[in-house]
Amino acid sequence: MKLQAHGIETDLPPGWEGRIALRNPPTGHTRALGTTGEVPNPVVHLANFALPEDRGDFGSGAVDLMGEQHVLVVLFEYGPECAGTALFRRKGIPTKLTPSMFSGSALQRTLPDQAGCQVFFTAAGRAFCCYAVLGRQAAAARVLPQANATLAATKIGPR
Amino acid sequence: MTVLVVVEGVVIAVLALLVVGLLRSHAEILKRLHDLGAGIEGEPGRSSTISEAHRPGSPGYPLMPQMPSPPDREEFGGAADVVGLSPGGQEQVSVRITGVEHDTIVAFLSSGCITCQKFWDAFRKPRKLGLPSGARLVVVTKGPDEESASAVAGLAPPGIPTVMSSEAYADYDIPGSPYFVYVHGPSGRVRGEGTGPDWDQVSSLLSQATGDADLAATLASHVVPKPDADAEREARVDRELFDAGILPGDPSLLTPPPEHPGHAHG
Numbered sequence: 561m562k563l564q565a566h567g568i569e570t571d572l573p574p575g576w577e578g579r580i581a582l583r584n585p586p587t588g589h590t591r592a593l594g595t596t597g598e599v600p601n602p603v604v605h606l607a608n609f610a611l612p613e614d615r616g617d618f619g620s621g622a623v624d625l626m627g628e629q630h631v632l633v634v635l636f637e638y639g640p641e642c643a644g645t646a647l648f649r650r651k652g653i654p655t656k657l658t659p660s661m662f663s664g665s666a667l668q669r670t671l672p673d674q675a676g677c678q679v680f681f682t683a684a685g686r687a688f689c690c691y692a693v694l695g696r697q698a699a700a701a702r703v704l705p706q707a708n709a710t711l712a713a714t715k716i717g718p719r
Numbered sequence: 720m721t722v723l724v725v726v727e728g729v730v731i732a733v734l735a736l737l738v739v740g741l742l743r744s745h746a747e748i749l750k751r752l753h754d755l756g757a758g759i760e761g762e763p764g765r766s767s768t769i770s771e772a773h774r775p776g777s778p779g780y781p782l783m784p785q786m787p788s789p790p791d792r793e794e795f796g797g798a799a800d801v802v803g804l805s806p807g808g809q810e811q812v813s814v815r816i817t818g819v820e821h822d823t824i825v826a827f828l829s830s831g832c833i834t835c836q837k838f839w840d841a842f843r844k845p846r847k848l849g850l851p852s853g854a855r856l857v858v859v860t861k862g863p864d865e866e867s868a869s870a871v872a873g874l875a876p877p878g879i880p881t882v883m884s885s886e887a888y889a890d891y892d893i894p895g896s897p898y899f900v901y902v903h904g905p906s907g908r909v910r911g912e913g914t915g916p917d918w919d920q921v922s923s924l925l926s927q928a929t930g931d932a933d934l935a936a937t938l939a940s941h942v943v944p945k946p947d948a949d950a951e952r953e954a955r956v957d958r959e960l961f962d963a964g965i966l967p968g969d970p971s972l973l974t975p976p977p978e979h980p981g982h983a984h985g
Contacts, residue, residue: 561800565811577800577815584809610814610821610855613878 566602567684568635570714573706578606579615601637602719606710608703618668618691626674626695631703633710634691642687650681654690655712659700662692673697683716787895787914795909796892798902801825801859803884806872812882814857817907822854824925827888829860829896830870834916838897841918842876849922851929854901861885901925 561572565580572578583600603617609630615621619632626632635653642648662675668691675697679690692707694700801814816823826842828835841848842858850856858875860866862885875881887893891900899921901911911928915921965971 561802561813561815563802563811563813572813572815574818575815577813579805579810579812581805581810584807610819611880613880 567686567717567719568602568604568714569717570604570606570710572606573709573713576606576608576706576710577611578604579611580604599639601639603637604633604635604714606633606635606714607631608706619693620669623667623669623671623674623693626693628673628696628699629703630695631707632693633707634689634693635714635716636689636691638687638689640686643682643685645687648680648682648687650679652681652683653688653711653714653716654679654681655708657692657704657708657711659697659704662694662697662700664697667693675700684718686716686719688716787893787898795912796900797890798900798907798909799887799890801857801882801884801887803859803882803887804863804868806860806868806875806881806883808863808868808872808883812880814880814882816857816902817904819904820853821904822851822910822929823902823904824850824854824856825887825891825900825902826856826858827860827891827893827896827898827900828858828874830867830874832896835897837917838921839874839876842879845876845879848918851926855880857882859884859887860896861888897921899925901928 561577563570563572563578563580566582568580570578570580580602581604582602585598585600605611605615605619605622607622607630609626609632612621612625617634617636619634622632638648657677657679661677661679663677664670664675666678667674667676673696674693676691676693681688681690690711694703798817800816801812803812804810805812814823816825826838828838842856845856848856856879858879858881860871860881860883862883865885866883868883871881871883893900898914899912900909902908903910911925913921913924915924960966960969960972
């Protein structure tokens with residue numbers, strides 16, 4: 561199942577679904593999220609479970625629904641000024657996430673048994689954070705190959 | 720006297736005109752009803768001119784004009800995952816429907832149809848929908864080239880995935896809106912499809928479809944196994960037939976044994 565928008569494309573494996581979203585810029589008169597003047601960047605959510613519609617950029621709302629075999633991958637783009645800076649010096653999408661990279665303390669919101677990891681990188685001159693969450697840390701070895709395959713099937717080009 | 724006769728004549732002429740007008744109007748109404756298929760039941764030459772009345776598998780009478788006719792096929796259509804745009808058009812959405820643990824009810828709606836409005840309203844209160852346990856509701860409209868994205872954005876129920884995808888209409892062979900398809904997630908097969916004037920009727924239809932399938936599954940799990948002796952006898956017969964060169968489907972197995980005269984079957 562292919563998904564393509566805002567210079568990002570992915571080919572999801574069976575059982576996975578995704579969203580490539582770009583928030584409306586907040587104007588002060590609307591109820592859009594964010595701060596006035598902010599220029600929203602694309603956010604990608606990929607998961608091997610049914611994604612709820614009410615989700616935060618880093619998966620809040622979705623992580624609450626995760627089961628033991630579930631994994632959520634977020635690709636969050638930062639502004640162009642971040643591309644290539646020290647934090648984002650890694651080049652290309654990470655495709656080899658390992659169990660040792662995950663920790664409960666890396667979660668944006670700590671939930672029992674869950675674990676997360678963050679990898680910052682630059683691709684096609686765009687700065688991203690790859691944030692992955694495991695429904696159960698002990699299941700990392702089983703579910704990470706799926707997540708890595710999904711990341712490997714994701715391409716980032718110019719916006 | 721002459722004046723009276725003239726006046727009477729004029730009145731009669733006016734009344735005659737009114738009667739002719741009424742008869743004509745009546746004939747026009749009958750003609751319209753005939754076109755809609757409301758002919759007299761069983762009367763030759765009075766069958767409906769609406770195509771669904773003649774389709775195999777159709778109920779034989781026209782459905783409500785505001786409801787889409789069932790597709791011209793004998794089996795359920797296929798199921799497919801849905802890829803499209805969010806109503807705001809800012810989000811590319813993919814919703815997995817096949818090969819997942821949960822079942823999905825795919826609601827095909829339009830922003831323009833009057834009947835759909837009842838469903839848009841009903842979906843704003845998802846807790847009152849009484850969805851089957853574990854089932855996920857997904858709303859699909861046609862793509863932005865055939866639908867007003869802003870109108871759909873205004874109607875899209877919060878918290879329920881809403882995808883604009885003309886491809887999904889083609890994948891599911893949807894005859895029109897509103898239309899509903901119930902997909903069994905693990906197998907990816909359609910368990911029921913249809914439409915109705917409101918959610919209560921559609922919900923009842925889907926419950927019936929899923930109830931039938933559940934009942935079949937329950938019955939299958941309660942099938943009493945054959946006694947060992949019967950199974951062994953059946954295996955022995957199969958083995959002896961095989962040794963004699965009689966394989967499954969052999970014509971001799973399908974020929975009834977000759978009847979012996981004097982042996983009447985009781």
